[in-house]
Amino acid sequence: MNQLTKHLSLFALCGLIGLSSYAQKEVPKGWHLLDAKDSGYYGISLEKAYEFVKAKKLKSNAVIVAVIDSGVDTLHEDLKPVLWKNPKEIPGNGIDDDKNGYVDDVYGWNFIGGRDGQNVEKDSYEAARVYHKYKAKFEGKDPSSFKGEEAKEYAMWAKAKGDVASNVEDPTMVMMIRRTVNEFKAADSIVRAELKKEEYTCKDLSTYTTTNKQAAAFRDRFVAICKANDTDEISNKMLLDELEGEVAKIDAADIAPKAFRNDIVKDNYNDFNDRFYGNNNVMVSNSAALHGTHVSGIIGAARGNGLGMDGVADNVRIMTVRAVPDGDEHDKDIALAIRYAVDNGAKVINMSFGKGFSPEKKWVDEAVQYAASKGVLLVHAAGNSAQNLDTSWNFPTPVFENGKRAANWITVGASAPFADIKDGGLTASFSNYGKNEVDVFAPGVKIYSTVPGGNTYQNLQGTSMASPVVAGLAAFILEYYPNLSAEQVKYVIEKSSTKPGQKAYDPGTHEEADFGTLSRSGGIINAYEAIKLASTLKGERPKTVTPKTTVKPKKKA
Structure with missing residues (x-):
């Protein structure tokens, strides 16, 4: 779940098309x-x-x-x-x-x-996790050879494979995403140095002026994204995390995702x-x-x-x-x-x-x-x-x-x-x-x-x-x-x-x-x-029927 720009088109993130119409009317x-x-x-x-x-x-x-x-x-x-x-x-x-x-x-x-x-x-995306988890088991195999649970697993894996592949099927888009991330990172380093802040928001950029063309272009695109989301509180960290998430989806075609959760939760x-x-x-x-x-x-x-x-x-x-x-x-x-x-x-x-x-x-x-x-x-x-x-x-x-x-x-x-x-x-x-x-x-x-x-x-x-x-x-x-x-x-x-x-x-x-x-x-x-x-209904508390579960009760100390 990407938390901020998830409903914006990636094209909009990269500045290639117009942004959300909802920003146009107060x-x-x-x-x-x-x-x-x-x-x-x-x-x-x-x-x-x-x-x-x-x-x-x-x-x-x-x-x-x-x-x-x-x-x-x-x-x-x-x-x-x-x-x-x-x-x-x-x-x-x-x-x-x-x-x-x-x-x-x-x-x-x-x-x-x-x-x-x-x-x-x-964390990573479930499509990538599913694809790489079952890749060795299902890649190149005849789907008709799988029955029952394995057949369901294969169907899920095949769909995940399609999702992962879809992220790299357009080489022009892949190139554009990678270029945008690199450009944003380079410009971000300039803005951070000039603002003397490691993390900043669109609010900070409202008074930010620069003679650096790369930083100025980045500022303008960043402000446009904030305007589309109708907030000036999106930070450079959030924006770059969002774009790097798109890169991770591209990389997932060849590289298994990092075990972010397991490495910490244990x-x-x-x-x-x-x-x-x-x-x-x-x-x-x-x-x-x-x-x-x-x-x-x-x-x-x-x-x-x-x-x-x-x-x-x-x-x-x-x-x-x-x-x-x-x-x-x-x-x-x-x-x-x-x-x-x-x-x-x-x-x-x-x-x-x-x-x-x-x-x-x-x-x-x-x-x-x-x-x-x-x-x-x-x-x-x-x-x-x-x-x-x-x-x-x-x-x-x-x-x-x-x-x-x-x-x-x-x-x-x-x-x-x-x-x-x-x-x-x-x-x-x-x-x-x-x-x-x-x-x-x-x-x-x-x-x-x-x-x-x-x-x-x-x-x-x-x-x-x-x-x-x-x-x-x-x-x-x-x-x-x-x-x-x-x-x-x-x-x-x-x-x-x-x-x-x-x-x-x-x-x-x-x-x-x-x-x-x-x-x-x-x-x-x-x-x-x-x-x-x-107010017209009579309360009807449902009967408490505990369903069957695979969860075992906690042992008493």
Whole structure:
């Protein structure tokens, strides 16, 4: 999962075509919370929802929302009041007070950290990992000779091989990417020397002048990328990491990816019962925590305190579970992150990440079933590849290997502020979509929220931002109607969504389409309509049925 420019075309990164149209028209901070009829922006009508519960004199109940992500700034002014703190753990004593296997897990847990304090920030891509893992076994072999599990492995490997090969099939593009990286690195060294800063952002470049033509050209292209992302907080490190990630995809055709995770975490990855690894550092660094901090603020940044922005839900506790690097996450970490969140009381889990392959999908499926057995709702970002998920994959998914579907899962596409198709229409140009596989859309363009730095905020965009809008709404519903099941909350959110009944752009074909054909519900979430519908339902707690699992219980000391 690349965290910033992942929805921008690589051509745009290299400066060969125009950038995102969303940078051309301003929107107010917090537009995603507004009412479309009152403001003209297709927000979620949140204030009307709060007026509804206030009129009914309903009392809210605290809801724990787990954010499985890249990390969170636990010192941010707008997040400190809403962070979950493990009530059974004594901070900093080096003892596993609650005996859950994770020492000093005060704010949550970091599943991509080492016991020695090292942490995974950058990682490889799953396609490359799958391709090289099975290359010796399958290269040049007759696919008809494989049966059962081996046949499934071969099919996955063959697809991964195709993905890896696609990154080098255009020699001109490969040459352009390598040249761009080299040019950016050379220019970056000049800018760093002249600014006397090792890490700088577009904000620093706003007053930067130079007589060096190479540095000036780099500055202009860098500023254009920031403008397209509607933020001046992208750093040179983030940008170069993004481009070097593209180089890594090219290199993967011939070179096996470095074992970033295994070198640091040092668990036995193939043994799912070797699960008590990691550390309690849930932030790691500003760059690592950028994505997760932004997501957390969207869900539940303290409301009404006059600082920065307001989250969707007003009585949540954000549990931080770090499992997502800059690159593709690993299935084991995601499966254990889900289980950790469930075991520690989360009722909603936000998952703003995704990848094209899931070699250990069975572990994730079992974790999803475990969450369902405990009445926990999973909210997942649809992805930012402008693909139809009815015909492509973005893992994890609610569809199990046996073909059955999780009922406690919502897949979220990203919507845009404007109804007029001349302004881009209601679909974000980068958003994945699908009449069967995307459940609903939510605002995901130019979303203003918390970022690391203690008191810092900025706009980011992606389905990563749309998913926490839905997770926040789910938490809001459960605050006031705590007896509703995960399935009922899913029903409420989808059934009450606003159906614009107008044309939009199909992100994949770039042609006009009925907005209602791009998701299963055909709508954009509406908090006011959702809470009204929730008020009419009788809470039906699901029966607790623990599914079969390959996880063995922890032995008592």
